[in-house]
Amino acid sequence: MPDRAPSAHASIADATEVTISAGGRPIIEQATFDVRRGEIFAIMGASGAGKSTLLRTMVGLAAPSRGVVRLLGQDPYQMPGNALYALRRRVGVAFQGGALLGALSVIENVELPLRLNTRLDPATIRIMAHLKLELLNLRDVDGLYPSQLSGGMAKRVSLARAVVMDPELVFFDEPAGGLDPQNAAELDTLILKLRAAMKCSFVIVTHALDSALAIADRIMIVEHGRVLALGTPAEIRALDDARIAAMFGRTGSSSVTERAAYLDRLTAGL
Amino acid sequence: MSPTSLATTLQRRVINLGAMGLFLGQVLRRLPHRAARAGTLAGLVVAIGSRSMGLMIVAGGFVGAMLAVQFFDTLSRFGSPSMLGAAVGLGLIRELGPVLAALIVLGRAGSALAAEVASMRGSQQLDALACMAIDPLAYLMVPRLIACLISLPLLTAIFDVAGLLGGMCIGALSFGSSAGIFLDSAASGIGPADVRMGFVKSVVFAALIGWICLGKGFLAPAVRGTEDVSRVSADAVVIASMSILGADYLLSALMS
Ligand SMILES: Nc1ncnc2c1ncn2[C@@H]1O[C@H](COP(=O)(O)OP(=O)(O)OP(=O)(O)O)[C@@H](O)[C@H]1O
Ligand SMILES: [Mg+2]
Numbered sequence: 234m235p236d237r238a239p240s241a242h243a244s245i246a247d248a249t250e251v252t253i254s255a256g257g258r259p260i261i262e263q264a265t266f267d268v269r270r271g272e273i274f275a276i277m278g279a280s281g282a283g284k285s286t287l288l289r290t291m292v293g294l295a296a297p298s299r300g301v302v303r304l305l306g307q308d309p310y311q312m313p314g315n316a317l318y319a320l321r322r323r324v325g326v327a328f329q330g331g332a333l334l335g336a337l338s339v340i341e342n343v344e345l346p347l348r349l350n351t352r353l354d355p356a357t358i359r360i361m362a363h364l365k366l367e368l369l370n371l372r373d374v375d376g377l378y379p380s381q382l383s384g385g386m387a388k389r390v391s392l393a394r395a396v397v398m399d400p401e402l403v404f405f406d407e408p409a410g411g412l413d414p415q416n417a418a419e420l421d422t423l424i425l426k427l428r429a430a431m432k433c434s435f436v437i438v439t440h441a442l443d444s445a446l447a448i449a450d451r452i453m454i455v456e457h458g459r460v461l462a463l464g465t466p467a468e469i470r471a472l473d474d475a476r477i478a479a480m481f482g483r484t485g486s487s488s489v490t491e492r493a494a495y496l497d498r499l500t501a502g503l
Numbered sequence: 504m505s506p507t508s509l510a511t512t513l514q515r516r517v518i519n520l521g522a523m524g525l526f527l528g529q530v531l532r533r534l535p536h537r538a539a540r541a542g543t544l545a546g547l548v549v550a551i552g553s554r555s556m557g558l559m560i561v562a563g564g565f566v567g568a569m570l571a572v573q574f575f576d577t578l579s580r581f582g583s584p585s586m587l588g589a590a591v592g593l594g595l596i597r598e599l600g601p602v603l604a605a606l607i608v609l610g611r612a613g614s615a616l617a618a619e620v621a622s623m624r625g626s627q628q629l630d631a632l633a634c635m636a637i638d639p640l641a642y643l644m645v646p647r648l649i650a651c652l653i654s655l656p657l658l659t660a661i662f663d664v665a666g667l668l669g670g671m672c673i674g675a676l677s678f679g680s681s682a683g684i685f686l687d688s689a690a691s692g693i694g695p696a697d698v699r700m701g702f703v704k705s706v707v708f709a710a711l712i713g714w715i716c717l718g719k720g721f722l723a724p725a726v727r728g729t730e731d732v733s734r735v736s737a738d739a740v741v742i743a744s745m746s747i748l749g750a751d752y753l754l755s756a757l758m759s
Binding site: 328 | 623632
């Protein structure tokens with residue numbers, strides 16, 4: 234695979250004119266964007282806009298009907314199975330509902346990728362899994378089963394499992410979905426903490442404008458399957474678009490002071 | 504049904520069948536490479552076995568007793584009631600044992616397998632495995648298929664034994680033939696070819712249950728909720744039971 238010459242903004246994942254169809258109709262149309270190494274890239278949009286669908290295509294689970302996606306410089310739909318598995322070891326995915334294996338306990342879920350993808354001995358694997366669980370403020374949950382976890386805990390366990398192989402790029406669908414504001418803010422802190430600790434990039438799908446503005450380096454807004462805007466939080470804020478203004482209006486916390494306070498809360502936790 | 508909708512239904516059936524065939528091929532390709540961990544496998548065998556063990560004993564006993572009643576009447580008319588053991592044993596080992604044990608395991612464990620895999624599809628556990636660079640076919644499907652292949656022949660043997668005992672009890676209690684005569688007759692009447700036929704049948708039925716239940720769950724298109732899960736599992740049970748009966752006829756015809 235030819236690696237592109239490293240540019241100022243080395244791209245870690247990108248999509249070029251990607252159209253994704255499901256059930257005979259396009260869900261995402263003509264999406265073009267790139268995710269840069271080291272950044273937190275937020276995908277925002279209303280429910281049903283096609284964010285999770287886009288994420289599935291980016292991680293190699295559902296081929297686009299047109300266009301090209303690349304993951305760590307490679308097209309996951311144009312490679313033999315074993316190369317795809319090698320690529321996937323370098324990418325972590327936390328799904329919207331957690332997708333924890335119901336038959337395994339929390340610790341077994343987190344250990345699973347290490348157990349099946351490495352030759353480390355069980356004791357080492359246990360230590361590495363605990364390290365990630367602790368990084369995500371999860372203590373004394375080892376023996377619990379997914380059905381015994383709260384929504385917020387399941388999301389954090391799922392994130393711990395996604396990062397246990399120390400991936401270069403982590404996809405996280407709806408970190409804040411279904412969480413109360415305090416838990417959601419806590420998860421934002423944890424994402425920043427993880428990035429600082431692991432030097433990885435994040436693609437985060439979210440509804441929460443507050444959270445996106447606070448932690449993302451760049452934000453992409455998707456509406457009805459199309460990319461409406463893409464830019465830094467400052468650029469997004471400055472956009473003169475009625476639809477985006479409406480998003481700010483709805484959140485009710487777009488005032489500068491509130492956002493500054495939110496950011497303070499977040500960074501205080503680091 | 505209009506011709507076009509008939510055509511699309513037919514087309515969908517063919518595509519589904521193709522997908523199921525592909526699924527089987529992919530699972531079989533992984534059989535040699537990726538022998539399941541012994542612990543996982545033992546757990547699955549126990550899970551399938553413990554679900555159906557009691558049923559095997561009860562159903563086997565009743566079926567054996569029923570056969571004894573049926574055959575005693577027939578055999579008496581032809582003057583050879585001492586052949587009761589052989590008649591009951593052959594009926595069990597060649598025909599009813601494999602088929603009924605398979606149908607019971609299908610209803611008990613096969614439907615649960617289909618529902619389990621379909622709900623894993625719905626909650627994206629299968630996708631999550633793929634994203635963790637873990638092949639869900641090797642990790643989940645292969646051990647479950649092997650567990651079916653191990654469990655069903657064992658359960659069938661239990662069914663057969665329970666049936667023989669049931670038949671023997673009825674023979675002794677109702678018809679006054681001694682247990683010794685019954686067992687002698689069974690032992691002399693049943694040959695290796697009969698045992699082989701029963702074994703081959705139960706292995707084929709186990710493969711059908713594993714393939715159809717796992718495949719239906721794995722390939723389930725849009726699993727959004729519990730209705731979808733139960734629909735997938737009901738579909739799998741219907742298709743698998745028809746396949747078992749069809750295969751039973753074919754194997755009986757081929758191996759007699
Ligand atoms: N397999 C499918 N077949 C048909 N339509 C689908 C399929 N999967 C998703 N869709 C449709 O695609 C659209 C986008 O779904 P998606 O799950 O990507 O939305 P989302 O932006 O993630 O929403 P949410 O914020 O609620 O998670 C929805 O209208 C959905 O009904
Ligand atoms: Mg979604």
